Amino acid sequence: MCGIVGLFLKDPKLEPRLGELLTDMLITMTDRGPDSAGIAIYSRGKDGHAKLTVQSADPDRDFADLPEKLGKAIGASVKLAQKDTHAVLDLPSDRLEAARHAMREIAPTVKVMSAGEGIEIYKEVGLPKDVAARFDVAHMQGTHGIGHTRMATESAVTTMGAHPFSTGSDQCLVHNGSLSNHNGLRRELIRQGMTFETQNDTEVAAAYVSHKLQEGQNLGQALESGLDDLDGFFTFVVGTKDGFGVVRDPIACKPAVMAETDQYVAFGSEYRALVNLPGIDNARVWEPEPATVYFWER
Amino acid sequence: MTDFPHTPPKQSWTFSNDVNAEIRRAAATGIYDIRGGGSKRHLPHFDDLLFLGASISRYPLEGYREKCATDVWLGTRFAKKPIHLDIPVTIAGMSFGALSGPAKEALGRGASEAGTSTTTGDGGMTEEERGHSKTLVYQYLPSRYGMNPDDLRRADAIEVVVGQGAKPGGGGMLLGQKISDRVAMMRNLPKGIDQRSACRHPDWTGPDDLEIKILEIREITEWEKPIYVKIGGARPYYDTALAVKAGADVVVLDGMQGGTAATQDVFIENVGMPILACIPQAVKALQDLGMHRKVQLIVSGGIRTGADVAKAMALGADAVAIGTAALVALGDNDPALEAEYQKLGTTAGAYDDWHEGKDPAGITTQDPDLFKRFDPILGGRRLKNYLKVMTLEAQTIARACGKNHLHNLEPEDLCALTIESAAMAGVPLAGTSWIPGRNGGF
Amino acid sequence: MQTFDLAAQGLRALNQTLHGLNGTTNQTAWEVVNPKGSHAIAVGLDAPIDVTVKGSTGYYCAGMNKQATVRVKGSVGPGVAENMMSGTVIVDGDASQYAGATGRGGLLVIKGNAASRCGISMKGIDIVVHGNIGHMSCFMAQSGNLVVLGDAGDALGDSLYEARLFVRGSVKSLGADCIEKEMRPEHLELLADLLKRGEADHLAKPEEFKRYGSARKLYNFNVDNASAY
Known part of the structure; x- marks a missing residue:
């Protein structure tokens, strides 16, 4: 149960400001997730x-x-x-x-x-503002980034239990919601050779996507498969080296707001995460549909 | 022909007469069994715990002369007007609809006279109840029947109901027979239809949303009222921790013995945990967050006596709530009405078709001819007596353990008679220092 | 016109000030600036005042409103005007999920689109949406009217009771026990009034709508309907 923010830049002129914009978005989501926070930043390697x-x-x-x-x-x-x-x-x-x-x-x-x-992930236990300050996220540059604030439901509040989870090269996944079949899925993925660091449901979703990618699916296909195989409530935001995707479960009752301008695509669990983005007043703002995969790639 | 001895007929344990009767009933009617009340199974319960009274190593207090206080504050974390009750036994949420107006009035009368609170239910707040309850907790439920800001403001506390012990994860079902004109009006439903209750709130899901919902309620009520969050006992460690994180002042934890107006028997008997198993996990969650006694814990589900009250408090609860026991005190299932229970095909003590509205005691009904039989003043008096007795019983035990306040009872004042209750309650098996599972997992 | 800067003065002060106004106040017009998506703005109002929020709000804006008129010059988060009793709430932009949830009276107008679960469990409120609405709208809706000038998403009116739904555009799918119903003269009359009050009479005519309501098959349990439960 958590707050998610994401920013995928289309306009290279904003790249020096990625960390600054994401930090502001992340801190706004503190109430949704005061236990730990994390951020994945992608830059041109x-x-x-x-x-x-x-x-x-x-x-x-x-x-x-x-x-x-x-x-x-x-x-x-x-x-x-x-x-x-x-x-x-x-x-x-x-x-x-x-x-x-x-x-x-x-x-x-x-x-x-x-x-x-391209990817770097920083995550720690503590309030989002403190986590962002420890790593000086505000001064990071990059092309896209995903942040997460966590209110732990069933698994431990630890550094490794914080999001984003990365289970494959240049991949990351964050989650708001609560999965209900992750234990069985974890056993199956372990049998197929995946390894896990935590008891967190989200890590199972991340590993699931990585496993599908290893099997040759693309990210969009992997997320579509996830709609069939993952049970429970979820809004996922995923990152790859060049891409940024969003998917919600078919019931879709966890909040999600997206905004798009010529300069960026942004995601927030709540609109207030987006209010300080440049040009937000004229952005196209919408809520992602249930069971629908959204994906942007540069 | 020689008459050899026969093997006597043997009834299957798996396919018992009860089981077979239920299969035949399902086959004939095409509907699952819906009933009121909580679990009727034999469950590990407080009966399996005993108190270790004082002798030489500890000194007991004199009954009736040396003070043993019973009061409790609820809602001290954020609310500007926390609740102060004289006794730690409250009346659980029971709806107008499930209960008659006079029965609600009697609960208000008895609780107020005993110095404790009553709670509304899934049917809104009635004048009978508000008028006769000194301290009234207003339930905020998924159905939101009758929900309005005026009642929110005239409540003394607000209980956001996420679940109940009889059916954690489930909604309710009030069958058409009981949707009278008045119930229909209060719930804004057509008369006589089955009412299907939702299992989730219509405008939030999960702890992160709950935090925002609590903010809204606090803003509407000027941050005055304590906000309780009620959960069914199924995953009490996590749910208690998340209720606290979402900003609750009080957590209400209801074990599977907790009653309900009407739901599927399969739900009542197969989902959730007995309250004995729930309390230690909830207390652990509060302790891990440094919130034990700061966010108060009210537990319910099968509380019957002062001994149960004392045991729940020794395990770490701040107060208890009673529902079924209160109805029995009012006169529900009284053997004096046996002839009428027989006519309904049941017997006093087993009657649980509260949803059918035919209660001969006039308590769980909306039929005016039936509820006129029930005298709310007498009922209130009976409830008051019962609450007082429970309190005296709990004090008797606490004094014997050397306590000048009920809330000073601790798990170390207890031992367990069975291995299972020792493991669930986290207290040693009687005569040993063995707590099954300790040092070997939660 | 009184102006309240939410960023500077805070939410508690805003609601406390608005709650302090009664029917006799002459400070009847308020403007709230810098809402920045905050939650619980102007909740629990109970006076015939006019509050304009300049910008977008978070969850539960104008929740449990009575009497007041609340206008949002922006978009609103989840649960706008939830459990409204009376009065009017007008949103210039879009609404997130649960718009008008459990509303018992008054009028909610959304000039943009509403997301999922618009009018969920509504109990007497009137809702007029100029754009589209999302999935599971009017789930278990008990009474009141919903008017949608655009399209409706999946499972419209699932487990519906007696609420009346009017949709001009397409309906992706109807929920359990929700059916299209005949549009009779009294419905056209009702719709004309709702369009007028919903500031939409220049955008659509009553004749362009279809009416949806409860088939009432779930009103009393029948095992032959079990797949709908």
């Missing part, structure tokens, strides 16, 4: 480079020699930029999968938040 965003409860201990250890493990140069409990590891994109696997071995106390060419 550098050719041949990829990023692992990682988190540690003890960053001073874990991050000091991490680039060196990881570099050795994957046989490439790795640079680390720390932001509070998180760090972004810059490495060659062809070594990304190897790096993700190596992390478990060389730094078991470090959690991988996201992996990809």
Whole structure:
């Protein structure tokens, strides 16, 4: 049960302001989710480079020699930029999968938040304004981003239980609602080789989408499949390297508002998340239909 | 022919006479069994808990002379006008519609005289009830029958009903026989039709929306009234925590023994948990949030005696609510009416077709000839007596445990007679220090 | 005209001020600026005053309104005019879900579109929507009138009681127990009045609408209708 915000920029002139706009939107949704907050930011990557965003409860201990250890493990140069409990590891994109696997071995106390060419995920327990400040989200630039404020229903309030969930390269998913068949689905996905970090229902939805993508579906198809296979209440917002999607369950009673202008597509659990966006007064504002997949791609 | 001994006829445990009768009834009528009341199963209950009275290690208080207070404050978290009750036994929500006007009046009279509150139900607020209740809790239900801002403002507290113990996750059903002119008018329904109640509120879903709904109600009532949130006992840890996060002043938790005017028997008997199992989880949620005793917990579902009151409070509740017991005190299912119960094909003590409106006691009916039999003044007096007795009983136990206030009872004052009740209540099996499941999961 | 800056003065002060007005006040016209999508704006009013909100609101704007006229120069969030008793609420823009939910009286006019569950469980309110309405509108609607100049979404009037629904455009699907009904002269007359009061008489004529109502098959339980439950 939560607040969701999302912003997909069409106009590159707004890219320097992505973090600033998203931070404002995220903080507006504090009442819907005071337990934890998180944000996925997509930026134009550098050719041949990829990023692992990682988190540690003890960053001073874990991050000091991490680039060196990881570099050795994957046989490439790795640079680390720390932001509070998180760090972004810059490495060659062809070594990304190897790096993700190596992390478990060389730094078991470090959690991988996201992996990809464009994505960075920052999430922590606490009020959205504090989480945004810790990572200085307001100064981040990028092409699109998704934020989430969480009011935990059944699973624990932890860093890993915060949204967004990323279970595949450059993918992320956030959720408002409550799934009712995630335990069975989780068992099935584990049987098919997916791994899970939490007991959170949303992680199952994220892994479900990733699994469908691995099977060869595109994002739109994966979300359509989800309408059949996921039971309960959900509004999902998903991100990929170049895209941004929204889908609501067929009952669709969790709130969702979208706005589109020449400059952007925006999503908010409530309209007030959108009120400070440039040109909002003249935007096309609507509510996504139930059981309908919306998808934008650059 | 030699007459060998035969194997005697053996009734199947699985296909018992009761089960077979229900199969035949379903086959003949094509409708599931709808009835009132709560679960009739044998459930683990407070009966399986015992108090450890004081002797030498603890010192008991003298009955009647040394004070054992019973009062309770409800709604101290945000409300400008929290409620102060003399006794921790309140009257649960029961609708006008399910009950007659005179029965509602009697509840108001008895509760007010005993120094406690009554609660409206799924039929709006009646004058009988408001007029005779010193402290009246107004239920805010999915149906919103009769809902209006004037009643909201003249209530003493507002109870947002998300669920009830008899049917967590379900709506209600009031069959056509009881939709009299007055009930139809109050609910804005055609007379004589079956009334189908929704299971979710029409204009919000989930805790994040609930928080906004509570804000609206607080704004309309100037932040004066305590806001209760009532949940059916099914996932009490999470639901209590989320009610608190959504801004509740009081959580009302109703176990599966809790009554209902009418719903499917299959729902009553197969969904939800007994109140004994619910209380420790709800208290744990409050404690984990640092809100135990700050957000008050009222529990209900099968509360019958002062011992039940004391046990619920020892497990961490701030107060209890009674429904079925109050109806019995008023005269429901009285053996004096046995001949009339027989005519309805039932027997005193088993009558549960409250929705049919034929209650010979004149309590669960809208038939004027029947409800005239019921004297609200006498009924009120009986309820008051019963509430006073429950309070005296609870005090007797509390004094024996050395407490000068009922709310000082604690789980450590209890032991359990059975392994299952020990596990559910989280208190040791009598004579041991063993709490099943502790150190090995919740 | 009194102006109230919601961003500067806060929600509590706004509602407290408006609740303090009674029938004898001469401060009958109010303007609320900077609503910024806030919830519970102008809820529980009970005086013949005129409140104009300049901008868009969040949940439950004008909830439980009595007597007052509330105009929103923008769009409204979920549950606008929920459980309204009397008075008028006019929304220039769109309305989110649950518009006019459980409303018992008065008039709600939405000049844009209304999302899902418009008029859910309505109990006597009149609702006029100039645009379209979303799915599950008028679910369990008990009484009152809904007029839609545009189209209706899925499951219109599911489990309907005695509310009357008038739709000019298409209906994606009818809910359980909701059927099209004959438009008789008294309905045309009623509709003409609703269009006029809903500031829509220049946009549509009564003859262009179809009427929908309850088939009344769910009024008393019958196992042969079980699939509709």
